[in-house]
Amino acid sequence: MEAIMAERGIVLATLAGIPKRDRRDVEAEVLLNAWNAVRRGLYRPDPKDKPRDALRKWLHGIAWRLASHYVNSAWSRRAVIHPSPLGMLREPVGPDLEAQVAAREVLDAMAELPDWQLEALLSVDSPDSLVAYAKRRRMNPHTAASRLRIAREALALRLRRWRR
The missing domain is CATH 1.10.1740 (Rna Polymerase Sigma Factor; Chain: A)
Structure with missing residues (x-):
């Protein structure tokens, strides 16, 4: 060295x-x-x-x-x-209006779903896996996956109907 x-x-x-x-x-x-x-x-x-x-x-x-x-x-x-980094920004910060409207549509469509479908959709946002979600609810992991699939299809169907 x-x-x-x-x-x-x-x-x-x-x-x-x-x-x-x-x-x-x-x-x-x-x-x-x-x-x-x-x-x-x-x-x-x-x-x-x-x-x-x-x-x-x-x-x-x-x-x-x-x-x-x-x-x-x-x-x-x-x-x-x-000296003032935020003063350099020329465009407004935050989501645009179209994104806010789309998010509102998704939230309204989710509000119309049954509770078990809403719960299955929200389990995806959890840091735990789907298997851990199923174990907490004392259900088979395949049942949890099936419920999640059904909930996703129901949400997609509602959003398609709303957007027509």
């Missing part, structure tokens, strides 16, 4: 194009990746090169790759520092 740390200058020179606020983080990532590669046996210098030159070339390659990943990352391309 001392040999890698002694060559920090080549790493910093390679990272010169990165903003100062992020340069230390990318430098730390380069050094950490280099050390991990050495531990995994991925540092295999050319025997013809001098040891220090080989290490410098290798560190330059790692730093160059990580710098290009940083520059091309979505974070660095899309991050916009603005």
